[in-house]
Amino acid sequence: MKELTYLPNLTHFEGVVSIHQEGELIFSHADGFAHRGYRVLNTETTRFGIASGAKLFTAVAILRLTVSRDWSTSTRSIHCNDSSGHRN
Numbered sequence: 001m002k003e004l005t006y007l008p009n010l011t012h013f014e015g016v017v018s019i020h021q022e023g024e025l026i027f028s029h030a031d032g033f034a035h036r037g038y039r040v041l042n043t044e045t046t047r048f049g050i051a052s053g054a055k056l057f058t059a060v061a062i063l064r065l066t067v068s069r070d071w072s073t074s075t076r077s078i079h080c081n082d083s084s085g086h087r088n
Contacts, residue, residue, distance in 0.1 A: 016046050 014032025018025060030042040065071035 014042065015048075016042055016044060018044065 013029075016030045017028070019027040028044045030044045030046060032042050034040045034042045034046045034048075062071060066073065
């Protein structure tokens with residue numbers, strides 16, 4: 001874990017990282033600002049508002065599935081794979 005503690009110093013990392021192994025937290029690190037204007041530091045419990053940013057990735061994923069013909073604009077999500085990989 002020494003390498004993980006040192007890595008943020010090399011990369012100018014700003015954010016929060018947590019690594020879990022078999023349900024147990026084995027590493028956690030926070031660095032940088034959650035809000036630079038107010039100089040609020042990130043903590044290991046900082047929550048980031050990424051919902052709007054995720055919309056673009058969702059749209060790209062759906063378009064790629066549409067192009068590969070694994071999805072169509074009329075496909076309902078209930079007809080997609082569940083987390084176990086089985087088709088509904």
